[in-house]
Amino acid sequence: MHIATIFIAFALLTGCMGAEAQKENNNDNSKIKSMDTSKLSNPTVKEAFQAWQAGDSTLWLSYFTPDAQLLDDGHPRDFQNFSREAIGHERFTSIDIVKDTGRSIYGKFHSDTWGNFKTYFKFHLDAHNKIYKLEIGQADY
Template identity: 65%
Template structure:
């Protein structure tokens, strides 16, 4: 289990709940998710191809810029469901900028086991 929070900042994160990341069956996705949650940018990037792409609600965005800006300021507060052999994650999410909402992270991996695409967006489930 790991705690669901990012880097400590000027405000305390209340109601931090443990998440059982073993629900994420895909080991690469689980490790990337855990890196995101603990705000470990270097580890996060290590699971992706150098030319990884990002789709945000279906719109292309700069993956490197998004990751650098969001890690430590955005995090899952609860993992609600895992689908597609552990590559699609849905849960409650907190953004220091946008507040709290349901979101999804969908990871697409290469045959070699690196993440080549991340799709993110607001979820409706």
């Protein structure tokens, strides 16, 4: 009987520890909002990225033209709806590659809905440094 009690206690203890460790791991992964953005050389992109990471939809939208376009893996999507739904629930967890004079960002990404994956954000700016098109999608690098 003593062995059974020890076994039950051990099973309960390891089960609780496993759940706590899993919860902690998920929190660590999903709460990364700020990071080193020194690789981002385009000021508009850098500021928009920081607004995205902070979950500030008002500031994020201020960097875009009113009729900004969104392409998701090459398919048109409603930019305003995407921004409302994703900001605060999706974020980069690393910046791995920056291209196109600082206008394209590739990195690891966390979505509360879709999990973790590699992605890209490609910003297209007009003559007034407003973003008129954003291309996003899963990256393979």
